[in-house]
Amino acid sequence: MSDDMDFEEGGAVKKFMFVNRKAPYGTIYALEGLEVVLISAAFDQDVSLAFLDDGVFQLVKGQKTDGVEMKNFSPTYRALEGYDIEKLYVERESLEARGLSEEDLLVDVQVMSAAEMGDMMAQQDVVISF
């Protein structure tokens, strides 16, 4: 409870990680997660995004959604920098299983091993999954 009070007063900065594990268009999770990330930027917290499993597909270059009549929200990932959200972590094993590499991604990210991703998660105060 005291932690919540610190948050209200704006005194304490916590480490928030948003974990993205879903492909972008098959479910609403990726878009909803991105909306929450953008909202979180207003609270001046230490925000990072993790992409693993099918979540890495969210960052693939060249998405063109005209044919499926859905919003192409992939350019928004490039705008995160403007909200001071610059910590984007991608798990290497997830990329490799999907035939992808860092060059296939539309934004600068830090590619790391599963073990390093686990370490990063363990350091967080709050982990929110989409």
Place this chain on the structure above:
Amino acid sequence: MLHIVNKSPFDTNALAGVLRVAKKDGAALLLIEDGVYAATKNSATEASLKAAGMPVYVLQPDVDARGLQSRLMDGVNMVDYGGFVDLVAGHDNVQSWL
């Protein structure tokens, strides 16, 4: 039989079910929505699709939405919505693997 898969092969075992169970004679496989990820070049699923023993089709609007236009494995056939209809009409039966 036309088999339709709409889920990522990394997320559910729907595609694995088709490849394990489906009779191959006269059958075809159509990948739509997140199912198209199975046809990504150099992915962990490429080899199993190559060994499917039936023609494999992917729905182009779903491929384009996911940025896979230039990342598809060889040997899969792209169809548009009209081609989807032709596939359904051209088979005796359709099975959606949900």
